[in-house]
Amino acid sequence: MSEQVRINGVAVFAYAQDGRLRVSLDDWERLGLAPGQQVVIGDERQLLMGTEDQPPFVWLRLQSLSRKVG
Numbered sequence: 001m002s003e004q005v006r007i008n009g010v011a012v013f014a015y016a017q018d019g020r021l022r023v024s025l026d027d028w029e030r031l032g033l034a035p036g037q038q039v040v041i042g043d044e045r046q047l048l049m050g051t052e053d054q055p056p057f058v059w060l061r062l063q064s065l066s067r068k069v070g
Helices: 025-031
Strands: 004-009 011-016 020-024 038-041 046-055 057-065
Touching: 011 025, 020 038, 025 057
Parallel strands: none
Antiparallel strands: 004 011, 004 038, 011 020, 020 057, 038 046, 046 057
16 A cells, blocks of 8 residues: 655655565656665655666665664
8 A cells, every 4th residue: 555755855655565665657757866875764864775667666675774772
C-alpha cells in the first residue's frame, strides 16, 4: 500500500519494501535525485545507494545515515 512521504521536503506517494522505496517515474524526475546523494525521508537522513527502473516506477535503494546511541 502506498503512503504519502516527504523526500527532501517534497510530498510524494511511495511504497516501501525491503529497505527500498518505490516512487512513480514522474515523481522521480520531479525530485531530480542521483545515486550517491543524501536525502531526507520524513525526518531521517538516508543515502541513495542506487535505483532500479521498472516503468512506470523507480525503486530507490536506501541506507540509513542515522546513528543510534546507547
